[in-house]
Amino acid sequence: MSKTSKKKEPVILVTNDDGINAPGIRALVEAVKGLGKVVVVAPDKPQSGMGHAITIGQLLRLQKSNAFEGVEAYSCSGTPVDCVKIAVDKILHRKPDICVSGINHGANHSINVIYSGTMSAALEASIESIPSIGFSLLDLSIDADFSAAGKYASIIVQKLLSSKTLDKHLCLNVNIPAVEEKLIKGIKICRQAYAKYEEEFDERKDPHGKKYYWLTGEFVNFDKGKDTDVWALKNNYVSVVPVQFDLTNYKLKQQLETKWKF
Template identity: 60%
Template structure:
């Protein structure tokens, strides 16, 4: 049988250990094309480049059958230009990651990793975002290899509904500590943000965004619960943001002036 064509991207940059590990895993499953940012693009969300040019350079970082390009744009730019200019055909799968750091709960909104996967979903491609809850450059990505491979193969076999992508988060744990997979809902959690105000050597004010993570959700069916208890969380994510439960109520407003 013909191998599935797999597009890989991320937001940490094409040299990040997470994407290098994902490439190794996907090479065991299909024909791999890598189009990823040439520098870190974390927190870019669904940003696209419209006021400057994009550059794409073919590179070879590792021995392996994959073909690779470094792109000057955002993660979403990478998916768009891959589909429109680089790939020989529409891919059978788009995978993004493995991100250095969690993209659970509300982080899905800010994440360049997940936005790349969502862009794949918008294009009608079954798509998955993978994240590991460890920001370290030396994070242990290998512990979850068999789970990443299993999730990917299941998506290829069973497909995904139109308008749905998977947000997969992996706890910081070794192979013995990982308990398996939980299918979850997105937790009600958020960042309690603060801005650290400072003065530069020229006397001008600048700010560093900081804060702490706050889980407001006490449910045991959430991604935050799963990760805290050493389970890999899978949340099916929709990119149609319509609040369907509010449609009928808003129709009752007096909006005709």
């Protein structure tokens, strides 16, 4: 009689851009720690808006952390992308089965995906053939309620882990509306809306009379489609947008190949 081999539990790498002590990453750890072996590697300080930055020419430090009871965790002096890279090479010594990033304090819908450290960490995992998900809650406050976000994070991670034909470069951008759980209507698979910030630099003076500038702006949605992340969130749906690191505009490539002769 052959012995039935025990199924290995998946390794789940958790990171973020708000820092290892942010409430959002604590909510994400709680959401996934029953789904596999969880290892946390996150920045030692807030790294919002860092995009896909990596640390070059400066040292990186890793520090064991006791931030999460019963969960192996480390803080890293670098960026969110650094955290993913160093986790694979120096902590896990292998690729995790999935990488989850967040839960971010604030929206990462539409154009925000370009600037987001949360999503850049997820995309870095995707580049390394690690299926990944970035989670964001549309609430910037430090005392935001992450209960609904954690519930939907768990649902989506379970769905990913149970998928049989999984694209190893899968990367999902998930945003959760900042409303009570009972008001969330469900989950919608969306496309990224064409929306952006209309920005300006507010010119001010410091106490010494020297000029400095403060970036301000207003988020403007130019996309009237009802299949976008902005529409879904406005209508109290959790938005799920599949994203990719290949930035090639294939339609334009085809046009240029036809019209441009060299």
